Amino acid sequence: xxxxxxxxxxxxxxxxxxxxxxxxxxxxxxxxxxxxxxxxxxxxxxxxxxxxxxxxxxxxxxxxxxxxxxxxxxxxxxxxxxxxxxxxxxxxxxxxxxxxxxxxxxxxxxxxxxxxxxxxxxxxxxxxxxxxxxxxxxxxxxxxxxxxxxxxxxxxxxxxxxxxxxxxxxxxxxxxxxxxxxxxxxxxxxxxxxxxxxxxxxxxxxxxxxxxxxxxxxxxxxxxxxxxxxxxxxxxxxxxxxxxxxxxxxxxxxxxxxxxxxxxxxxxxxxxxxxxxxxxxxxxxxxxxxxxxxxxxxxxxxxxxxxxxxxxxxxxxxxxxxxxxxxxxxxxxxxxxxxxxxxxxxxxxxxxxxxxxxxxxxxxxxxxxxxxxxxxxxxxxxxxxxxxxxxxxxxxxxxxxxxxxxxxxxxxxxxxxxxxxxxxxxxxxxxxxxxxxxxxxxxxxxxxxxxxxxxxxxxxxxxxxxxxxxxxxxxxxxxxxxxxxxxxxxxxxxxxxxxxxxxxxxxxxxxxxxxxxxxxxxxxxxxxxxxxxxxxxxxxxxxxxxxxxxxxxxxxxxxxxxxxxxxxxxxxxxxxxxxxxxxxxxxxxxxxxxxxxxxxxxxxxxxxxxxxxxxxxxxxxxxxxxxxxxxxxxxxxxxxxxxxxxxxxxxxxxxxxxxxxxxxxxxxxxxxxxxxxxxxxxxxxxxxxxxxxxxxxxxxxxxxxxxxxxxxxxxxxxxxxxxxxxxxxxxxxxxxxx
Numbered sequence: 001x002x003x004x005x006x007x008x009x010x011x012x013x014x015x016x017x018x019x020x021x022x023x024x025x026x027x028x029x030x031x032x033x034x035x036x037x038x039x040x041x042x043x044x045x046x047x048x049x050x051x052x053x054x055x056x057x058x059x060x061x062x063x064x065x066x067x068x069x070x071x072x073x074x075x076x077x078x079x080x081x082x083x084x085x086x087x088x089x090x091x092x093x094x095x096x097x098x099x100x101x102x103x104x105x106x107x108x109x110x111x112x113x114x115x116x117x118x119x120x121x122x123x124x125x126x127x128x129x130x131x132x133x134x135x136x137x138x139x140x141x142x143x144x145x146x147x148x149x150x151x152x153x154x155x156x157x158x159x160x161x162x163x164x165x166x167x168x169x170x171x172x173x174x175x176x177x178x179x180x181x182x183x184x185x186x187x188x189x190x191x192x193x194x195x196x197x198x199x200x201x202x203x204x205x206x207x208x209x210x211x212x213x214x215x216x217x218x219x220x221x222x223x224x225x226x227x228x229x230x231x232x233x234x235x236x237x238x239x240x241x242x243x244x245x246x247x248x249x250x251x252x253x254x255x256x257x258x259x260x261x262x263x264x265x266x267x268x269x270x271x272x273x274x275x276x277x278x279x280x281x282x283x284x285x286x287x288x289x290x291x292x293x294x295x296x297x298x299x300x301x302x303x304x305x306x307x308x309x310x311x312x313x314x315x316x317x318x319x320x321x322x323x324x325x326x327x328x329x330x331x332x333x334x335x336x337x338x339x340x341x342x343x344x345x346x347x348x349x350x351x352x353x354x355x356x357x358x359x360x361x362x363x364x365x366x367x368x369x370x371x372x373x374x375x376x377x378x379x380x381x382x383x384x385x386x387x388x389x390x391x392x393x394x395x396x397x398x399x400x401x402x403x404x405x406x407x408x409x410x411x412x413x414x415x416x417x418x419x420x421x422x423x424x425x426x427x428x429x430x431x432x433x434x435x436x437x438x439x440x441x442x443x444x445x446x447x448x449x450x451x452x453x454x455x456x457x458x459x460x461x462x463x464x465x466x467x468x469x470x471x472x473x474x475x476x477x478x479x480x481x482x483x484x485x486x487x488x489x490x491x492x493x494x495x496x497x498x499x500x501x502x503x504x505x506x507x508x509x510x511x512x513x514x515x516x517x518x519x520x521x522x523x524x525x526x527x528x529x530x531x532x533x534x535x536x537x538x539x540x541x542x543x544x545x546x547x548x549x550x551x552x553x554x555x556x557x558x559x560x561x562x563x564x565x566x567x568x569x570x571x572x573x574x575x576x577x578x579x580x581x582x583x584x585x586x587x588x589x590x591x592x593x594x595x596x597x598x599x600x601x602x603x604x605x606x607x608x609x610x611x612x613x614x615x616x617x618x619x620x621x622x623x624x625x626x627x628x629x630x631x632x633x634x635x636x637x638x639x640x641x642x643x644x645x646x647x648x649x650x651x652x653x654x655x656x657x658x659x660x661x662x663x664x665x666x667x668x669x670x671x672x673x674x675x676x677x678x679x680x681x682x683x684x685x686x687x688x689x690x691x692x693x694x695x696x697x698x699x700x701x702x703x704x705x706x707x708x709x710x711x712x713x714x715x716x717x718x719x720x721x722x723x724x725x726x727x728x729x730x731x732x733x734x735x736x737x738x
Contacts, residue, residue: 023095028080028099029082030071030072030080030100031098032051032071033442035049040447041510042509046442047500048715049072050421051070051071051421052500053414053436055067056403056412056414059108061112063088064085066085067083067084068104069082073715074715079715080100080101080102081102082099083115083117084096088412090426090436094131096115096133097133104119105118105237109125109155110153111155114128118146121145122139122140122145123214124136124139125137138213140160140207140213140214141213141215143215147160147161148160148230149237150240152246157206157274158206158207159204159206161202161203162203168186168197170199171183184197188259190261194680196233203228205217206218206274227253231290235290241292244296244298250270250271250272251269251270252267252288254267259638262607264607266286269289271336276335282338284319286306286308287314288306288314289305291303291354293355293356293364296360297361300323300381301323302344302355302364303355304317304352304355305343312608313530315527316353319343319344320344324336347387353366354367354401356405363378364379365405367399369495370393371393371525372465373393373396373496374495374497374524375390375395376391376402376413390430391427391430397417398416399414409428410427410428411428412424412427416498418451419505423438448472449469449471450470453467454466458544458547459540459547465518466516467515468552469504469507469508470508471511474557475557479558481558481559481734482512482561483564485504485565486563486565486572486573487517487518488565488566491523494516494518500718501711502566506722513552513555513557513558515549515552517547520532520533534611534612534614535614535651535654537568537654537657538653542575542576559733559735562588563580564725565592566589567590567592568592570591574589577659577666578659578664579665584668586732588725588729591678591681594660594686595685599685610639613643613654663696664696666692666693666696669698670690670698670699670700672687672690674686675709675710675711675712677709686702703724705717
């Protein structure tokens with residue numbers, strides 16, 4: 001990789017601090033980068049210097065947006081998040097904090113006169129006046145800390161997430177004298193999850209505000225309940241919702257443990273009474289039911305739902321039901337019940353996400369990936385067919401669901417693209433107006449590049465959307481190396497999203513043509529296209545990759561070609577290494593699955609390999625179809641049709657073609673990268689692939705990050721990852737003279 005001529009400095013904002021006696025620059029503060037780009041090219045250093053905007057909240061008076069931005073210091077190997085405000089019409093942003101420790105989960109008080117936020121594992125409150133924060137007051141002192149919180153609609157109650165002990169045993173449980181011993185003991189599954197040993201699990205609590213420091217709350221699940229709320233590993237406070245009157249909480253929970261938890265996605269919606277502590281379930285069954293949202297008038301509840309248990313990539317439906325309240329005595333109400341449940345998206349062939357009610361309770365907004373772009377949609381709550389796309393498909397951006405709707409119908413949302421990270425935007429009548437320009441001072445220094453949308457013919461006669469990114473100042477008379485990206489998931493989409501890890505704009509700026517095929521198994525092209533990959537990892541999607549490779553290699557401006565991918569994309573790389581012939585000139589696999597048999601017996605959430613490795617009956621998807629769908633053989637009382645010991649035909653075929661059984665065909669240089677704390681795809685998968693390559697005499701390299709999980713998150717680790725990634729590509733794809 002060529003040397004970049006860059007200078008670094010931190011914008012200290014000292015002038016702002018001096019002019020505002022209420023806001024002082026705190027020790028450890030990290031501010032916006034003042035990086036200078038002298039050659040017009042994005043580099044890994046530039047990527048890590050960008051501010052990361054998140055969690056916008058509209059003030060109660062509808063005039064001001066509160067949000068946070070994280071800034072990174074590579075030398076200090078850390079990031080700090082501070083708070084800002086900006087008028088809804090845009091303009092200058094105002095910093096509210098200049099802290100050296102991150103602030104998150106900031107929320108307006110219902111009257112708009114103060115702001116609550118999370119810092120140091122506790123909730124704080126500060127008055128807000130004249131665009132400034134006043135003296136901060138600590139609200140909670142929870143012994144195990146607070147992970148997230150939400151205020152009740154009237155601001156009188158606090159719902160917060162903390163932790164309780166799990167069923168995993170420690171030596172000190174058997175003998176208190178062994179308090180310095182470190183071991184975990186279990187007699188059931190789910191003893192580790194994603195990137196941590198499950199010593200503790202999430203629980204959610206409710207406590208009144210206004211009576212002094214909150215030191216404890218009422219556990220919604222009950223102190224001894226063995227369930228997680230919110231669900232792990234990525235479920236957040238968004239899976240719980242206050243009713244408009246503050247008397248009830250709707251929440252999503254998978255009330256299973258051990259093997260049942262590991263093999264199931266059956267997550268239900270529950271209603272909890274603040275007054276009585278009673279809980280009732282909305283009996284839907286099936287797979288994931290998440291993201292409950294009450295209509296503003298309290299008459300309806302909407303949520304996201306998957307029909308089939310054990311399948312994480314089932315169609316995500318938007319369900320809505322009528323909420324009924326019954327008085328049992330004066331001033332006392334029984335738990336409401338929900339009936340007349342309707343799938344508002346039965347006629348919509350794509351996934352719904354991020355539901356938000358309109359102020360009149362008559363319709364909902366949501367976002368959805370459709371034909372490779374994430375747009376905002378509106379659906380009438382009394383109709384299953386009245387859909388309206390509010391962002392034109394000609395807008396090559398990925399939009400999030402609106403976080404607010406103004407009185408004139410303007411939607412306030414976030415958006416991004418392959419060319420820039422998240423910003424705030426106003427959407428109305430298919431037109432957009434950007435509100436924030438967090439990274440304009442950096443991105444304006446970069447040369448522009450071009451992106452094309454191409455359609456590649458697939459082996460089964462389909463049309464595959466394939467994005468192609470060209471280097472800045474692209475000259476078709478010259479020759480360029482190319483990178484083909486193998487998507488993870490396996491169900492996902494290569495859309496116009498921005499990533500700080502697999503950043504395609506960065507790849508193009510390093511002088512590569514970047515090819516992004518939305519092969520079979522991607523989620524933005526209807527459920528049949530998505531479902532085809534389950535039980536057929538070695539089939540059509542691999543042919544899709546080879547078809548995209550043939551397409552780009554036919555161009556006179558493309559020389560050598562690499563295939564790179566993470567997770568299932570890493571599996572794809574390992575498998576392609578055994579079948580490609582001479583299509584590719586080098587490979588990079590990050591957190592890839594190499595030995596499917598070993599992976600099945602070492603990963604944590606078993607529903608994933610059980611379904612996708614062939615443990616399902618033949619099933620042709622029909623929109624709106626209901627009913628049970630089996631997933632193969634049962635062993636030990638648990639359905640394991642996708643296991644290595646299953647006789648299900650798809651499973652037998654799947655394991656017979658595991659990438660590790662094709663290493664005798666490997667001959668192409670390969671880089672294997674893995675995180676040592678990755679429990680979804682354990683790091684010995686990458687180690688085994690590297691060892692096999694070494695034993696076959698294939699040029700290869702192994703990089704293990706012992707403190708990272710499925711992703712590489714720490715700034716200096718991320719910088720080393722990017723430098724290693726491009727160094728390997730440059731080594732094998734560029735002519736020696738270049």
